Amino acid sequence: MGWLAAALFRRVQGAGFYEDLHRRAVSLLPPGQGAHWLDVGCGPGLLARLAVARGYTVTAVDRDPAMIVAAERTPRNHADGLSFRVSSLEMLTVSPLRGAVVSAGSLLAVMDDRRQGLGHLLTLLHPGGTLLLVEPTAEMTLRRAWRWLHRQGLRRMRGRGWLLLWAATRQPGRAVDHAGLMQALPEGGDWQVTGTPLLGGMVTVWQISAGGEP
Numbered sequence: 001m002g003w004l005a006a007a008l009f010r011r012v013q014g015a016g017f018y019e020d021l022h023r024r025a026v027s028l029l030p031p032g033q034g035a036h037w038l039d040v041g042c043g044p045g046l047l048a049r050l051a052v053a054r055g056y057t058v059t060a061v062d063r064d065p066a067m068i069v070a071a072e073r074t075p076r077n078h079a080d081g082l083s084f085r086v087s088s089l090e091m092l093t094v095s096p097l098r099g100a101v102v103s104a105g106s107l108l109a110v111m112d113d114r115r116q117g118l119g120h121l122l123t124l125l126h127p128g129g130t131l132l133l134v135e136p137t138a139e140m141t142l143r144r145a146w147r148w149l150h151r152q153g154l155r156r157m158r159g160r161g162w163l164l165l166w167a168a169t170r171q172p173g174r175a176v177d178h179a180g181l182m183q184a185l186p187e188g189g190d191w192q193v194t195g196t197p198l199l200g201g202m203v204t205v206w207q208i209s210a211g212g213e214p
């Protein structure tokens with residue numbers, strides 16, 4: 001996407017509502033105690049940084065070198081146990097990198113082949129691991145975002161304009177819902193899927209793991 005997109009995402013990730021949303025998403029998982037977390041499509045690194053704060057050792061990748069430069073230039077990302085690298089989801093599947101947690105924020109929303117993308121993400125999990133997806137829902141509309149901001153006390157919200165921009169530019173046909181997710185999961189698996197609505201239902205955090213004994 002390039003330098004412009006990286007600069008834009010850096011601002012979005014600095015918005016109060018966006019950081020709060022991702023902090024809540026990360027807090028759905030148990031403390032890491034050093035376990036490896038792999039964040040795919042990390043952008044400027046917010047989710048990765050929050051995962052480190054939760055006690056994980058994190059490798060965060062993005063296929064766009066400009067995103068990785070933005071991540072590395074963000075002073076708050078300079079933490080022990082956090083590393084960034086340029087790589088794509090597709091390249092990861094043929095690398096030895098795996099995670100007890102694999103995460104992807106707003107990645108499925110930009111992928112043309114969601115089924116293949118999900119399949120790839122799941123192959124990156126250690127046995128018994130959890131895939132964490134943070135995805136906007138069909139509920140994210142400009143009207144709803146505006147109402148939500150009012151309910152929160154519009155004036156107090158740092159970076160509120162970025163939520164309106166997100167809602168205005170979201171492509172409705174790309175929203176992830178439970179039925180679509182179940183359809184896109186690889187067949188024959190005993191998938192455990194939990195969806196937690198956040199941001200007034202405009203975003204769902206999905207936790208997916210393989211059923212049965214780890």
Ligand SMILES: C[S@@+](CC[C@H](N)C(=O)[O-])C[C@H]1O[C@@H](n2cnc3c(N)ncnc32)[C@H](O)[C@@H]1O
Nearest residue numbers: 041042043062063064067087088089105106107
């Ligand atoms: C919508 S942005 C989300 C960034 C960040 N995860 C967040 O939630 O703020 C999607 C990111 O995924 C990256 N991306 C898209 N397809 C990818 C792929 N196949 N492998 C790795 N990264 C990818 C893009 O470069 C972009 O940085």
